[in-house]
Amino acid sequence: xxxxxxxxxxxxxxxxxxxxxxxxxxxxxxxxxxxxxxxxxxxxxxxxxxxxxxxxxxxxxxxxxxxxxxxxxxxxxxxxxxxxxxxxxxxxxxxxxxxxxxxxxxxxxxxxxxxxxxxxxxxxxxxxxxxxxxxxxxxxxxxxxxxxxxxxxxxxxx
Numbered sequence: 001x002x003x004x005x006x007x008x009x010x011x012x013x014x015x016x017x018x019x020x021x022x023x024x025x026x027x028x029x030x031x032x033x034x035x036x037x038x039x040x041x042x043x044x045x046x047x048x049x050x051x052x053x054x055x056x057x058x059x060x061x062x063x064x065x066x067x068x069x070x071x072x073x074x075x076x077x078x079x080x081x082x083x084x085x086x087x088x089x090x091x092x093x094x095x096x097x098x099x100x101x102x103x104x105x106x107x108x109x110x111x112x113x114x115x116x117x118x119x120x121x122x123x124x125x126x127x128x129x130x131x132x133x134x135x136x137x138x139x140x141x142x143x144x145x146x147x148x149x150x151x152x153x154x155x156x157x158x
Contacts, residue, residue: 019061021059022059023058024055028051032049049078051080053076055072062099070096088121090119093114133153
C-alpha cells in the first residue's frame with residue numbers, strides 16, 4: 001500500500017532551447033499597367049492586377065517538431081478577367097516530410113503528406129467576397145484515403 005508522498009511520478013524532460021527556420025516569398029511575374037496600388041510584400045496577398053508565384057520552405061528542430069521539413073508553392077493573382085479587377089485566384093501545392101518516430105508504425109503514420117488547393121475569390125463589392133475552394137489532402141495516416149473538400153466562404157468587411 002502506498003503511503004502519502006509515495007507513488008509513481010512522471011517527469012517530463014525539458015530542453016533549454018529549440019529553433020525553426022523558414023523562407024517565404026511572393027513575386028509578381030506580370031502586372032497590368034498602370035500599377036496604382038503599392039506592393040504589399042508582408043501579407044503575400046496580391047494587391048495589383050497581375051499574376052505571380054509564391055513559395056515557402058521550412059524546417060525545425062527534430063526534438064520538438066514531428067515535421068522534418070515542409071515546402072509549398074504555387075501561382076496566384078488578381079484581376080485577370082476584364083472588369084473583375086478585385087477577384088483573386090490561386091493554385092498551390094504542399095509537401096510535408098514527417099519524422100519516423102518509434103510509434104509511427106504502430107500508429108499507421110506515413111513518412112509524408114501532401115495536398116493541393118485551388119480557389120477563386122469573387123469580389124461582389126469592395127467589402128463583400130465569395131470564395132470557392134477545392135482542396136485535395138493526402139492523409140498522413142495509412143488507413144485513411146485522400147480527402148477532397150469543396151468549400152464556399154462568404155466574407156464581409158466592416
